[in-house]
Amino acid sequence: MNNKYSYERYSRQTLLKGFGEAGQEKLLRAKVLVIGAGGLGCPALQYLAAAGVGTIGIVDNDIVSLSNLHRQPLYSTADIGLFKSETAAKKLGELNPEISFSIYNERLTSANALEILAPFDIIVDGTDNFATRYLVNDACVLLDKPLVYGAVSQFEGQIAVFNFHSANNTPAVNYRDLFPNPPKENEVLNCAEAGVIGVLPGIIGTMQASETIKLITGIGKPLINSLLSFNALNNQTYEVSLQAKKETRSFIPTTKKDFESMNYEWLCAAERSPREIDITRFDELIAAGDTILIDVREPNERPEVTEFMHERVPLSTLIQSSIKSDAQTIVVFCQSGKRSLEVAEYLYELNDKSRNVYSLKGGILKWKEYHQKKETV
Amino acid sequence: MAVNIIIFGQLTDITGEQNLVVSDVRDTDQLIAKLNTMFPAMSGSKYVLAVDKRVISDNTILENNSTIALLPPFSGG
Numbered sequence: 001m002n003n004k005y006s007y008e009r010y011s012r013q014t015l016l017k018g019f020g021e022a023g024q025e026k027l028l029r030a031k032v033l034v035i036g037a038g039g040l041g042c043p044a045l046q047y048l049a050a051a052g053v054g055t056i057g058i059v060d061n062d063i064v065s066l067s068n069l070h071r072q073p074l075y076s077t078a079d080i081g082l083f084k085s086e087t088a089a090k091k092l093g094e095l096n097p098e099i100s101f102s103i104y105n106e107r108l109t110s111a112n113a114l115e116i117l118a119p120f121d122i123i124v125d126g127t128d129n130f131a132t133r134y135l136v137n138d139a140c141v142l143l144d145k146p147l148v149y150g151a152v153s154q155f156e157g158q159i160a161v162f163n164f165h166s167a168n169n170t171p172a173v174n175y176r177d178l179f180p181n182p183p184k185e186n187e188v189l190n191c192a193e194a195g196v197i198g199v200l201p202g203i204i205g206t207m208q209a210s211e212t213i214k215l216i217t218g219i220g221k222p223l224i225n226s227l228l229s230f231n232a233l234n235n236q237t238y239e240v241s242l243q244a245k246k247e248t249r250s251f252i253p254t255t256k257k258d259f260e261s262m263n264y265e266w267l268c269a270a271e272r273s274p275r276e277i278d279i280t281r282f283d284e285l286i287a288a289g290d291t292i293l294i295d296v297r298e299p300n301e302r303p304e305v306t307e308f309m310h311e312r313v314p315l316s317t318l319i320q321s322s323i324k325s326d327a328q329t330i331v332v333f334c335q336s337g338k339r340s341l342e343v344a345e346y347l348y349e350l351n352d353k354s355r356n357v358y359s360l361k362g363g364i365l366k367w368k369e370y371h372q373k374k375e376t377v
Numbered sequence: 378m379a380v381n382i383i384i385f386g387q388l389t390d391i392t393g394e395q396n397l398v399v400s401d402v403r404d405t406d407q408l409i410a411k412l413n414t415m416f417p418a419m420s421g422s423k424y425v426l427a428v429d430k431r432v433i434s435d436n437t438i439l440e441n442n443s444t445i446a447l448l449p450p451f452s453g454g
Contacts, residue, residue, distance in 0.1 A: 039454055040454040041454070125454075126454045151452060153453045154386070157451070158448075158451050179450045188449060229385055229446075240432050240446060240448070241432065243432065
Protein backbone atom coordinates (compact mmCIF):
# COMPACT_ATOMS: atom_id res chain seq x y z
CA MET A 1 0.00 0.00 0.00
CA ASN A 2 1.30 3.44 -0.81
CA ASN A 3 -0.95 5.47 1.46
CA LYS A 4 0.30 6.04 5.01
CA TYR A 5 -3.20 6.72 6.32
CA SER A 6 -4.48 3.42 5.00
CA TYR A 7 -1.54 1.66 6.55
CA GLU A 8 -2.40 3.05 9.95
CA ARG A 9 -6.13 2.36 9.61
CA TYR A 10 -5.55 -1.33 8.94
CA SER A 11 -2.32 -1.76 10.91
CA ARG A 12 -3.80 -4.04 13.60
CA GLN A 13 -4.92 -6.60 11.05
CA THR A 14 -2.00 -6.33 8.61
CA LEU A 15 0.17 -7.25 11.62
CA LEU A 16 -1.48 -10.66 11.66
CA LYS A 17 0.54 -13.57 10.46
CA GLY A 18 -0.95 -14.98 7.25
CA PHE A 19 -2.97 -11.79 6.65
CA GLY A 20 -0.41 -9.04 6.19
CA GLU A 21 -0.45 -6.31 3.57
CA ALA A 22 -1.23 -8.91 0.92
CA GLY A 23 -4.49 -9.71 2.73
CA GLN A 24 -5.32 -6.03 2.99
CA GLU A 25 -4.73 -5.53 -0.74
CA LYS A 26 -7.14 -8.39 -1.45
CA LEU A 27 -9.81 -6.76 0.72
CA LEU A 28 -9.35 -3.40 -0.97
CA ARG A 29 -9.77 -4.99 -4.39
CA ALA A 30 -12.85 -7.03 -3.32
CA LYS A 31 -16.45 -6.23 -4.21
CA VAL A 32 -19.05 -7.51 -1.74
CA LEU A 33 -22.82 -7.13 -2.01
CA VAL A 34 -24.87 -7.20 1.19
CA ILE A 35 -28.53 -7.93 0.54
CA GLY A 36 -30.70 -6.51 3.29
CA ALA A 37 -29.41 -3.75 5.60
CA GLY A 38 -31.28 -5.07 8.63
CA GLY A 39 -30.36 -7.16 11.66
CA LEU A 40 -27.77 -9.26 9.82
CA GLY A 41 -26.80 -6.71 7.20
CA CYS A 42 -25.92 -3.87 9.63
CA PRO A 43 -23.14 -5.65 11.56
CA ALA A 44 -21.90 -7.38 8.39
CA LEU A 45 -21.69 -4.00 6.64
CA GLN A 46 -19.99 -2.31 9.58
CA TYR A 47 -17.19 -4.88 9.84
CA LEU A 48 -16.72 -5.22 6.09
CA ALA A 49 -16.45 -1.44 5.75
CA ALA A 50 -14.15 -1.15 8.76
CA ALA A 51 -11.94 -3.97 7.44
CA GLY A 52 -11.48 -2.12 4.17
CA VAL A 53 -13.48 -4.09 1.60
CA GLY A 54 -12.97 -1.77 -1.38
CA THR A 55 -16.45 -1.82 -2.90
CA ILE A 56 -19.57 -2.55 -0.89
CA GLY A 57 -23.05 -2.82 -2.40
CA ILE A 58 -26.15 -2.39 -0.24
CA VAL A 59 -29.58 -3.61 -1.38
CA ASP A 60 -32.58 -2.57 0.69
CA ASN A 61 -35.71 -0.57 -0.05
CA ASP A 62 -37.04 -0.53 3.49
CA ILE A 63 -37.07 2.42 5.85
CA VAL A 64 -35.82 2.50 9.45
CA SER A 65 -38.61 1.89 11.94
CA LEU A 66 -38.64 1.98 15.73
CA SER A 67 -38.99 -1.82 16.06
CA ASN A 68 -35.75 -2.25 14.04
CA LEU A 69 -33.51 -0.42 16.48
CA HIS A 70 -33.12 -3.15 19.11
CA ARG A 71 -31.15 -5.22 16.62
CA GLN A 72 -29.91 -2.65 14.08
CA PRO A 73 -27.78 -0.25 16.14
CA LEU A 74 -26.15 1.18 13.00
CA TYR A 75 -29.25 3.40 12.90
CA SER A 76 -30.31 5.94 15.48
CA THR A 77 -33.74 7.04 16.65
CA ALA A 78 -33.43 10.17 14.50
CA ASP A 79 -33.12 7.93 11.40
CA ILE A 80 -36.67 6.55 11.74
CA GLY A 81 -38.45 7.02 8.42
CA LEU A 82 -35.24 7.28 6.38
CA PHE A 83 -34.20 4.73 3.76
CA LYS A 84 -31.89 2.07 5.19
CA SER A 85 -29.63 1.76 2.16
CA GLU A 86 -28.89 5.49 2.02
CA THR A 87 -28.59 5.90 5.79
CA ALA A 88 -26.27 2.88 6.09
CA ALA A 89 -24.04 4.12 3.23
CA LYS A 90 -23.79 7.57 4.83
CA LYS A 91 -22.75 6.17 8.21
CA LEU A 92 -20.37 3.61 6.75
CA GLY A 93 -18.81 6.33 4.60
CA GLU A 94 -18.09 8.26 7.78
CA LEU A 95 -16.55 5.13 9.31
CA ASN A 96 -14.35 4.53 6.25
CA PRO A 97 -14.18 7.23 3.56
CA GLU A 98 -11.50 5.30 1.66
CA ILE A 99 -13.88 2.72 0.19
CA SER A 100 -16.79 3.08 -2.21
CA PHE A 101 -20.44 2.15 -1.91
CA SER A 102 -23.10 1.20 -4.43
CA ILE A 103 -26.62 1.84 -3.18
CA TYR A 104 -29.55 -0.17 -4.53
CA ASN A 105 -32.60 1.39 -2.95
CA GLU A 106 -34.92 -1.19 -4.47
CA ARG A 107 -36.49 -4.50 -3.70
CA LEU A 108 -34.55 -7.43 -5.14
CA THR A 109 -36.70 -9.25 -7.72
CA SER A 110 -36.07 -11.84 -10.39
CA ALA A 111 -36.14 -8.96 -12.90
CA ASN A 112 -33.28 -6.94 -11.35
CA ALA A 113 -31.30 -9.52 -9.31
CA LEU A 114 -28.87 -10.74 -11.97
CA GLU A 115 -27.95 -7.22 -12.99
CA ILE A 116 -27.42 -6.10 -9.39
CA LEU A 117 -25.39 -9.16 -8.35
CA ALA A 118 -23.22 -9.39 -11.48
CA PRO A 119 -20.49 -6.83 -10.62
CA PHE A 120 -19.76 -8.36 -7.18
CA ASP A 121 -17.35 -11.13 -6.09
CA ILE A 122 -19.20 -12.33 -2.99
CA ILE A 123 -22.84 -12.04 -1.96
CA VAL A 124 -23.90 -11.77 1.70
CA ASP A 125 -27.48 -12.85 2.42
CA GLY A 126 -28.99 -10.69 5.15
CA THR A 127 -32.58 -10.97 3.96
CA ASP A 128 -35.56 -11.64 6.20
CA ASN A 129 -37.84 -13.83 4.12
CA PHE A 130 -37.77 -17.11 2.25
CA ALA A 131 -38.79 -15.65 -1.12
CA THR A 132 -35.70 -13.44 -1.31
CA ARG A 133 -33.44 -16.15 0.14
CA TYR A 134 -34.38 -18.60 -2.63
CA LEU A 135 -34.09 -15.85 -5.22
CA VAL A 136 -30.59 -14.90 -3.99
CA ASN A 137 -29.49 -18.54 -3.85
CA ASP A 138 -30.65 -19.28 -7.38
CA ALA A 139 -29.09 -16.08 -8.72
CA CYS A 140 -25.75 -16.99 -7.09
CA VAL A 141 -25.85 -20.48 -8.63
CA LEU A 142 -26.71 -19.07 -12.04
CA LEU A 143 -23.97 -16.41 -11.86
CA ASP A 144 -21.59 -18.80 -10.07
CA LYS A 145 -20.91 -16.52 -7.11
CA PRO A 146 -20.13 -17.50 -3.50
CA LEU A 147 -22.96 -16.81 -1.06
CA VAL A 148 -22.39 -16.15 2.64
CA TYR A 149 -25.65 -17.23 4.23
CA GLY A 150 -26.96 -16.21 7.65
CA ALA A 151 -30.42 -16.49 9.23
CA VAL A 152 -31.90 -16.09 12.70
CA SER A 153 -34.95 -17.13 14.65
CA GLN A 154 -35.66 -16.36 18.30
CA PHE A 155 -32.39 -17.28 20.09
CA GLU A 156 -30.71 -19.30 17.32
CA GLY A 157 -28.82 -18.54 14.15
CA GLN A 158 -27.41 -20.39 11.14
CA ILE A 159 -24.35 -19.53 9.05
CA ALA A 160 -22.96 -21.22 5.92
CA VAL A 161 -20.88 -20.55 2.82
CA PHE A 162 -22.70 -21.73 -0.28
CA ASN A 163 -21.67 -22.11 -3.89
CA PHE A 164 -17.95 -21.83 -3.23
CA HIS A 165 -15.75 -24.04 -5.39
CA SER A 166 -12.92 -25.33 -3.26
CA ALA A 167 -9.65 -26.54 -4.70
CA ASN A 168 -10.34 -30.23 -3.97
CA ASN A 169 -13.10 -30.39 -6.59
CA THR A 170 -15.87 -31.22 -4.12
CA PRO A 171 -19.11 -30.06 -5.77
CA ALA A 172 -20.26 -26.72 -4.33
CA VAL A 173 -23.31 -26.93 -2.10
CA ASN A 174 -26.11 -24.37 -2.33
CA TYR A 175 -29.09 -23.58 -0.07
CA ARG A 176 -31.38 -25.87 -2.05
CA ASP A 177 -29.14 -28.84 -1.24
CA LEU A 178 -30.18 -28.22 2.35
CA PHE A 179 -33.80 -27.17 1.82
CA PRO A 180 -34.77 -27.96 -1.80
CA ASN A 181 -38.03 -26.03 -1.71
CA PRO A 182 -39.40 -23.16 0.36
CA PRO A 183 -41.57 -24.08 3.33
CA LYS A 184 -45.28 -23.49 3.01
CA GLU A 185 -46.54 -20.55 5.00
CA ASN A 186 -47.77 -22.66 7.92
CA GLU A 187 -44.65 -24.82 8.21
CA VAL A 188 -42.44 -22.16 9.78
CA LEU A 189 -43.44 -19.33 12.10
CA ASN A 190 -42.45 -16.00 10.58
CA CYS A 191 -40.03 -13.64 12.27
CA ALA A 192 -42.52 -11.00 13.37
CA GLU A 193 -44.45 -13.71 15.22
CA ALA A 194 -41.47 -15.70 16.42
CA GLY A 195 -39.43 -12.74 17.66
CA VAL A 196 -35.66 -12.45 17.88
CA ILE A 197 -33.27 -11.43 20.65
CA GLY A 198 -31.55 -8.23 19.48
CA VAL A 199 -27.95 -9.30 19.97
CA LEU A 200 -28.33 -12.53 17.96
CA PRO A 201 -28.34 -11.08 14.41
CA GLY A 202 -25.40 -8.96 15.65
CA ILE A 203 -23.45 -12.15 16.33
CA ILE A 204 -24.55 -13.98 13.18
CA GLY A 205 -24.08 -10.94 10.91
CA THR A 206 -20.61 -10.42 12.35
CA MET A 207 -19.81 -14.08 11.67
CA GLN A 208 -20.97 -13.55 8.07
CA ALA A 209 -18.50 -10.65 7.80
CA SER A 210 -15.81 -12.90 9.27
CA GLU A 211 -16.53 -15.68 6.74
CA THR A 212 -16.48 -13.12 3.91
CA ILE A 213 -13.09 -11.75 5.01
CA LYS A 214 -11.73 -15.32 5.25
CA LEU A 215 -12.96 -16.14 1.74
CA ILE A 216 -11.40 -12.96 0.28
CA THR A 217 -8.04 -13.26 2.02
CA GLY A 218 -7.81 -17.05 1.92
CA ILE A 219 -7.15 -17.43 5.63
CA GLY A 220 -8.58 -20.02 8.00
CA LYS A 221 -11.27 -22.57 7.28
CA PRO A 222 -14.53 -20.94 6.15
CA LEU A 223 -17.84 -22.83 6.51
CA ILE A 224 -17.70 -24.13 2.94
CA ASN A 225 -20.30 -26.90 2.48
CA SER A 226 -21.07 -26.74 6.21
CA LEU A 227 -23.90 -25.28 8.25
CA LEU A 228 -23.15 -23.88 11.69
CA SER A 229 -25.93 -23.42 14.22
CA PHE A 230 -25.45 -21.11 17.18
CA ASN A 231 -27.67 -20.92 20.25
CA ALA A 232 -27.35 -17.66 22.18
CA LEU A 233 -29.04 -19.10 25.29
CA ASN A 234 -26.46 -21.78 26.03
CA ASN A 235 -23.62 -20.72 23.70
CA GLN A 236 -23.69 -24.09 21.99
CA THR A 237 -22.58 -24.40 18.40
CA TYR A 238 -23.29 -27.36 16.15
CA GLU A 239 -21.72 -27.84 12.74
CA VAL A 240 -23.07 -30.26 10.15
CA SER A 241 -21.62 -31.10 6.75
CA LEU A 242 -23.69 -30.72 3.58
CA GLN A 243 -23.57 -32.62 0.32
CA ALA A 244 -24.45 -31.44 -3.17
CA LYS A 245 -27.34 -33.39 -4.65
CA LYS A 246 -27.96 -34.01 -8.34
CA GLU A 247 -31.69 -33.35 -8.15
CA THR A 248 -31.14 -29.88 -6.63
CA ARG A 249 -30.11 -28.51 -10.00
CA SER A 250 -33.53 -29.31 -11.44
CA PHE A 251 -35.09 -26.72 -9.08
CA ILE A 252 -32.77 -23.91 -10.15
CA PRO A 253 -33.26 -21.95 -13.36
CA THR A 254 -30.34 -22.44 -15.73
CA THR A 255 -30.81 -19.45 -18.00
CA LYS A 256 -31.36 -15.74 -17.47
CA LYS A 257 -34.71 -16.02 -19.20
CA ASP A 258 -35.90 -18.89 -16.97
CA PHE A 259 -34.71 -17.05 -13.88
CA GLU A 260 -36.52 -13.86 -14.79
CA SER A 261 -39.75 -15.73 -15.33
CA MET A 262 -39.62 -17.33 -11.85
CA ASN A 263 -42.10 -15.91 -9.35
CA TYR A 264 -40.37 -16.33 -6.00
CA GLU A 265 -43.06 -14.52 -4.04
CA TRP A 266 -45.61 -16.97 -5.30
CA LEU A 267 -43.31 -19.94 -4.79
CA CYS A 268 -42.97 -19.09 -1.12
CA ALA A 269 -46.45 -17.89 -0.27
CA ALA A 270 -49.33 -20.18 0.38
CA GLU A 271 -52.11 -19.77 -2.12
CA ARG A 272 -54.18 -16.81 -1.11
CA SER A 273 -57.39 -17.84 0.54
CA PRO A 274 -60.66 -16.19 -0.50
CA ARG A 275 -60.96 -15.28 3.19
CA GLU A 276 -57.92 -12.99 3.03
CA ILE A 277 -58.16 -9.27 2.38
CA ASP A 278 -55.39 -6.71 1.90
CA ILE A 279 -54.82 -3.47 3.81
CA THR A 280 -56.76 -1.31 1.34
CA ARG A 281 -59.86 -3.48 1.58
CA PHE A 282 -59.45 -3.70 5.36
CA ASP A 283 -59.43 0.10 5.64
CA GLU A 284 -62.49 0.33 3.38
CA LEU A 285 -64.35 -2.04 5.69
CA ILE A 286 -63.35 0.00 8.76
CA ALA A 287 -64.76 3.09 7.07
CA ALA A 288 -67.91 1.36 5.83
CA GLY A 289 -69.29 0.42 9.29
CA ASP A 290 -71.63 -2.56 9.71
CA THR A 291 -68.48 -4.58 10.19
CA ILE A 292 -67.31 -6.17 13.38
CA LEU A 293 -63.54 -6.13 13.78
CA ILE A 294 -61.97 -8.68 16.10
CA ASP A 295 -58.42 -8.88 17.38
CA VAL A 296 -57.81 -12.58 18.03
CA ARG A 297 -54.40 -12.17 19.64
CA GLU A 298 -53.84 -13.20 23.24
CA PRO A 299 -54.30 -10.41 25.84
CA ASN A 300 -50.55 -9.91 26.41
CA GLU A 301 -49.68 -9.36 22.75
CA ARG A 302 -48.45 -5.98 21.57
CA PRO A 303 -48.70 -3.58 19.79
CA GLU A 304 -52.03 -2.28 21.07
CA VAL A 305 -54.49 -1.22 18.44
CA THR A 306 -55.92 2.22 19.20
CA GLU A 307 -56.50 3.39 15.64
CA PHE A 308 -59.95 1.88 15.15
CA MET A 309 -62.82 0.37 17.16
CA HIS A 310 -62.56 -3.37 17.59
CA GLU A 311 -63.22 -6.19 20.01
CA ARG A 312 -60.58 -8.39 21.57
CA VAL A 313 -61.50 -12.07 21.57
CA PRO A 314 -58.34 -14.14 22.02
CA LEU A 315 -58.05 -17.24 19.87
CA SER A 316 -58.01 -19.42 22.98
CA THR A 317 -61.55 -18.33 23.92
CA LEU A 318 -62.96 -17.58 20.48
CA ILE A 319 -63.45 -21.15 19.39
CA GLN A 320 -65.84 -21.89 22.29
CA SER A 321 -67.83 -18.69 22.22
CA SER A 322 -69.69 -17.62 19.13
CA ILE A 323 -69.79 -14.10 17.80
CA LYS A 324 -72.61 -12.16 19.47
CA SER A 325 -72.88 -9.38 16.92
CA ASP A 326 -75.16 -9.88 13.94
CA ALA A 327 -73.07 -7.68 11.65
CA GLN A 328 -73.05 -9.03 8.13
CA THR A 329 -69.28 -8.75 7.86
CA ILE A 330 -66.75 -10.03 10.36
CA VAL A 331 -63.08 -9.11 10.01
CA VAL A 332 -60.50 -10.80 12.21
CA PHE A 333 -56.84 -9.93 12.59
CA CYS A 334 -53.79 -11.05 14.55
CA GLN A 335 -50.07 -10.34 14.55
CA SER A 336 -49.12 -11.71 11.10
CA GLY A 337 -52.42 -12.83 9.62
CA LYS A 338 -51.84 -16.55 10.09
CA ARG A 339 -53.89 -17.32 13.17
CA SER A 340 -56.65 -14.96 12.06
CA LEU A 341 -56.90 -16.80 8.74
CA GLU A 342 -57.59 -20.03 10.62
CA VAL A 343 -60.22 -18.21 12.67
CA ALA A 344 -61.79 -16.74 9.52
CA GLU A 345 -62.02 -20.16 7.86
CA TYR A 346 -63.56 -21.57 11.05
CA LEU A 347 -66.10 -18.77 11.50
CA TYR A 348 -67.06 -18.88 7.83
CA GLU A 349 -67.96 -22.56 8.11
CA LEU A 350 -69.61 -22.04 11.52
CA ASN A 351 -71.97 -19.47 10.00
CA ASP A 352 -72.81 -21.82 7.13
CA LYS A 353 -71.06 -19.41 4.76
CA SER A 354 -73.93 -16.97 5.26
CA ARG A 355 -71.80 -14.10 6.57
CA ASN A 356 -68.73 -12.46 5.09
CA VAL A 357 -65.74 -13.43 7.17
CA TYR A 358 -62.34 -11.99 6.34
CA SER A 359 -58.84 -12.08 7.73
CA LEU A 360 -56.34 -9.21 7.36
CA LYS A 361 -53.45 -10.54 5.27
CA GLY A 362 -50.09 -9.70 6.83
CA GLY A 363 -51.70 -8.96 10.18
CA ILE A 364 -51.71 -5.85 12.32
CA LEU A 365 -47.90 -5.52 12.12
CA LYS A 366 -48.03 -5.01 8.35
CA TRP A 367 -51.03 -2.72 8.74
CA LYS A 368 -49.21 -0.52 11.26
CA GLU A 369 -46.03 -0.52 9.18
CA TYR A 370 -47.98 0.50 6.08
CA HIS A 371 -49.68 3.42 7.82
CA GLN A 372 -46.46 4.51 9.53
CA LYS A 373 -44.71 4.63 6.15
CA LYS A 374 -47.57 6.56 4.61
CA GLU A 375 -47.13 9.20 7.29
CA THR A 376 -43.36 9.48 7.01
CA VAL A 377 -42.89 9.33 3.25
CA MET B 378 -30.78 -49.49 20.98
CA ALA B 379 -31.20 -45.77 21.54
CA VAL B 380 -30.30 -42.63 19.63
CA ASN B 381 -29.80 -39.06 20.80
CA ILE B 382 -31.86 -36.30 19.25
CA ILE B 383 -30.92 -32.62 19.27
CA ILE B 384 -33.73 -30.28 18.34
CA PHE B 385 -33.12 -26.83 16.88
CA GLY B 386 -35.13 -23.66 16.40
CA GLN B 387 -38.85 -23.50 16.91
CA LEU B 388 -39.16 -27.28 16.78
CA THR B 389 -38.33 -27.11 20.49
CA ASP B 390 -41.70 -25.37 20.95
CA ILE B 391 -43.24 -28.67 19.85
CA THR B 392 -40.98 -31.08 21.74
CA GLY B 393 -40.54 -28.90 24.81
CA GLU B 394 -36.96 -30.18 25.07
CA GLN B 395 -33.77 -29.55 23.18
CA ASN B 396 -32.48 -33.07 23.76
CA LEU B 397 -34.34 -36.38 23.58
CA VAL B 398 -33.38 -40.03 23.66
CA VAL B 399 -35.45 -42.25 21.36
CA SER B 400 -35.19 -46.01 21.50
CA ASP B 401 -36.12 -48.85 19.14
CA VAL B 402 -35.64 -47.10 15.83
CA ARG B 403 -33.53 -48.74 13.14
CA ASP B 404 -33.43 -46.00 10.55
CA THR B 405 -34.38 -42.36 10.01
CA ASP B 406 -37.78 -43.22 8.46
CA GLN B 407 -38.70 -45.08 11.65
CA LEU B 408 -37.37 -42.20 13.72
CA ILE B 409 -39.51 -39.66 11.84
CA ALA B 410 -42.59 -41.88 12.24
CA LYS B 411 -41.92 -42.25 15.94
CA LEU B 412 -41.42 -38.50 16.42
CA ASN B 413 -44.69 -37.83 14.57
CA THR B 414 -46.47 -40.17 16.99
CA MET B 415 -44.82 -38.65 20.05
CA PHE B 416 -45.41 -35.08 18.82
CA PRO B 417 -48.20 -34.90 16.19
CA ALA B 418 -47.32 -31.28 15.32
CA MET B 419 -43.93 -32.48 14.04
CA SER B 420 -45.57 -33.96 10.95
CA GLY B 421 -46.58 -30.48 9.80
CA SER B 422 -43.13 -28.98 10.37
CA LYS B 423 -40.30 -28.60 7.92
CA TYR B 424 -36.82 -29.74 8.90
CA VAL B 425 -33.84 -31.77 7.72
CA LEU B 426 -31.99 -34.49 9.59
CA ALA B 427 -28.27 -34.63 10.24
CA VAL B 428 -27.03 -38.04 11.34
CA ASP B 429 -23.76 -37.78 13.23
CA LYS B 430 -23.23 -34.25 11.88
CA ARG B 431 -23.93 -35.10 8.26
CA VAL B 432 -27.12 -33.84 6.60
CA ILE B 433 -28.97 -36.70 4.91
CA SER B 434 -31.80 -36.75 2.39
CA ASP B 435 -32.50 -40.49 2.06
CA ASN B 436 -33.48 -43.04 4.66
CA THR B 437 -30.38 -43.78 6.72
CA ILE B 438 -29.59 -46.72 9.02
CA LEU B 439 -28.98 -45.61 12.61
CA GLU B 440 -26.44 -47.04 14.99
CA ASN B 441 -26.69 -47.29 18.74
CA ASN B 442 -25.84 -43.91 20.24
CA SER B 443 -26.04 -42.05 16.90
CA THR B 444 -26.78 -38.36 17.30
CA ILE B 445 -29.48 -36.96 15.05
CA ALA B 446 -30.01 -33.21 14.71
CA LEU B 447 -33.37 -31.84 13.55
CA LEU B 448 -32.69 -28.60 11.71
CA PRO B 449 -35.57 -26.35 10.60
CA PRO B 450 -35.10 -23.55 8.04
CA PHE B 451 -34.79 -20.02 9.47
CA SER B 452 -35.80 -16.98 7.47
CA GLY B 453 -35.20 -14.12 9.90
CA GLY B 454 -32.66 -11.38 9.34
